[in-house]
Amino acid sequence: xxxxxxxxxxxxxxxxxxxxxxxxxxxxxxxxxxxxxxxxxxxxxxxxxxxxxxxxxxxxxxxxxxxxxxxxxxxxxxxxxxxxxxxxxxxxxxxxxxxxxxxxxxxxxxxxxxxxxxxxxxxxxxxxxxxxxxxxxxxxxxxxxxxxxxxxxxxxxxxxxxxxxxxxxxxxxxxxxxxxxxxxxxxxxxxxxxxxxxxxxxxxxxxxxxxxxxxxxxxxxxxxxxxxxxxxxxxxxxxxxxxxxxxxxxxxxxxxxxxxxxxxxxxxxxxxxxxxxxxxxxxxxxxxxxxxxxxxxx
Amino acid sequence: xxxxxxxxxxxxxxxxxxxxxxxxxxxxxxxxxxxxxxxxxxxxxxxxxxxxxxxxxxxxxxxxxxxxxxxxxxxxxxxxxxxxxxxxxxxxxxxxxxxxxxxxxxxxxxxxxxxxxxxxxxxxxxxxxxxxxxxxxx
Numbered sequence: 001x002x003x004x005x006x007x008x009x010x011x012x013x014x015x016x017x018x019x020x021x022x023x024x025x026x027x028x029x030x031x032x033x034x035x036x037x038x039x040x041x042x043x044x045x046x047x048x049x050x051x052x053x054x055x056x057x058x059x060x061x062x063x064x065x066x067x068x069x070x071x072x073x074x075x076x077x078x079x080x081x082x083x084x085x086x087x088x089x090x091x092x093x094x095x096x097x098x099x100x101x102x103x104x105x106x107x108x109x110x111x112x113x114x115x116x117x118x119x120x121x122x123x124x125x126x127x128x129x130x131x132x133x134x135x136x137x138x139x140x141x142x143x144x145x146x147x148x149x150x151x152x153x154x155x156x157x158x159x160x161x162x163x164x165x166x167x168x169x170x171x172x173x174x175x176x177x178x179x180x181x182x183x184x185x186x187x188x189x190x191x192x193x194x195x196x197x198x199x200x201x202x203x204x205x206x207x208x209x210x211x212x213x214x215x216x217x218x219x220x221x222x223x224x225x226x227x228x229x230x231x232x233x234x235x236x237x238x239x240x241x242x243x244x245x246x247x248x249x250x251x252x253x254x255x256x257x258x259x260x261x262x263x264x265x266x267x268x269x270x271x272x273x274x275x276x277x278x279x280x281x282x283x284x285x286x287x288x289x290x291x292x293x294x295x296x297x298x
Numbered sequence: 299x300x301x302x303x304x305x306x307x308x309x310x311x312x313x314x315x316x317x318x319x320x321x322x323x324x325x326x327x328x329x330x331x332x333x334x335x336x337x338x339x340x341x342x343x344x345x346x347x348x349x350x351x352x353x354x355x356x357x358x359x360x361x362x363x364x365x366x367x368x369x370x371x372x373x374x375x376x377x378x379x380x381x382x383x384x385x386x387x388x389x390x391x392x393x394x395x396x397x398x399x400x401x402x403x404x405x406x407x408x409x410x411x412x413x414x415x416x417x418x419x420x421x422x423x424x425x426x427x428x429x430x431x432x433x434x435x436x
Contacts, residue, residue: 038316147315147384151384219332219345232370235315
């Protein structure tokens with residue numbers, strides 16, 4: 001027979017936990033909304049850059065830029081992994097790290113030298129556990145990555161890449177498709193695969209929707225602008241990775257906390273049931289004792 | 299070109315990777331192109347230009363909005379001026395003291411390789427433009 005006082009105490013503890021997880025769920029929800037807003041705002045910029053790139057490449061023809069060229073042999077690879085600073089977000093960190101570990105294994109079998117850079121304390125802990133050396137660690141990118149910070153990082157990578165210290169840059173992060181679907185991926189950011197993500201209207205003078213393509217004036221020449229646009233496009237791509245990671249983290253946290261709240265509610269229910277049963281049994285027992293006592297007195 | 303558009307007013311859109319800063323109507327816009335200021339009136343021919351660090355002015359009647367933009371690109375098309383820039387700050391918010399500090403930092407940057415020189419020059423130009431604007435508006 002369970003002690004009813006112990007049950008009461010346990011129920012109180014679980015109630016407190018539920019309160020906490022519920023609050024964390026709400027916090028994650030608001031943060032997710034904010035992060036999503038930021039991601040949508042950034043979308044406008046990305047789209048405009050892509051549009052410009054289409055128009056420019058129509059005028060400038062094929063572009064050759066060091067960031068776009070694929071190198072025949074990869075001697076040195078840089079892997080940047082974006083994880084969260086904190087846990088309590090379900091499988092978020094472990095999913096990203098699993099993808100990263102797969103890429104690391106690939107690089108090891110291919111005998112390619114690689115550097116590992118990590119954003120987020122969780123990932124750093126994992127590396128310590130795995131015995132992997134980190135060449136750089138960042139924990140300043142919380143749920144609101146600043147473009148200036150990311151741009152600084154991007155400039156560093158461009159310098160490394162152009163200088164030949166790295167031949168490829170991979171980023172492992174949680175890609176955000178929609179609020180119901182995120183996916184851990186490893187993407188190659190350098191060399192930039194394509195500048196033009198979607199050639200909606202191609203380079204025909206008359207586009208599919210009937211509007212004529214605009215004949216722009218260029219200051220300076222189209223090729224010059226394009227060569228400026230390429231690093232910018234890379235910065236934005238990297239920034240988008242950070243934004244996606246931030247959004248996905250908040251979603252994962254919200255889902256994890258929602259599940260925790262529901263579990264707590266269920267636990268409270270079952271503890272209550274057990275407690276009531278124990279109370280009932282106690283009353284019955286006491287009654288039986290009184291009756292037995294009364295019988296004995298007769 | 300559509301002749302009717304030349305009489306109407308301009309639209310000015312400023313976007314940074316973090317947010318859409320501005321989306322307003324205007325009569326006259328001055329863009330800080332890489333080689334000097336560039337005025338745009340309604341009915342301007344389509345143009346794509348590279349921006350340098352400098353001052354963006356948007357004239358609306360009596361009022362003029364002024365922004366510091368840190369490079370980027372501008373597109374003029376069908377009376378819409380789109381400015382894509384990594385950073386846009388309202389001119390009155392450009393503080394002189396951090397700008398001076400930025401110039402000092404920029405001057406202290408290493409310049410051993412062509413790439414480093416390039417970065418240093420860009421940082422110096424950006425800081426000088428900030429100082430110019432902060433002096434003008436404070």
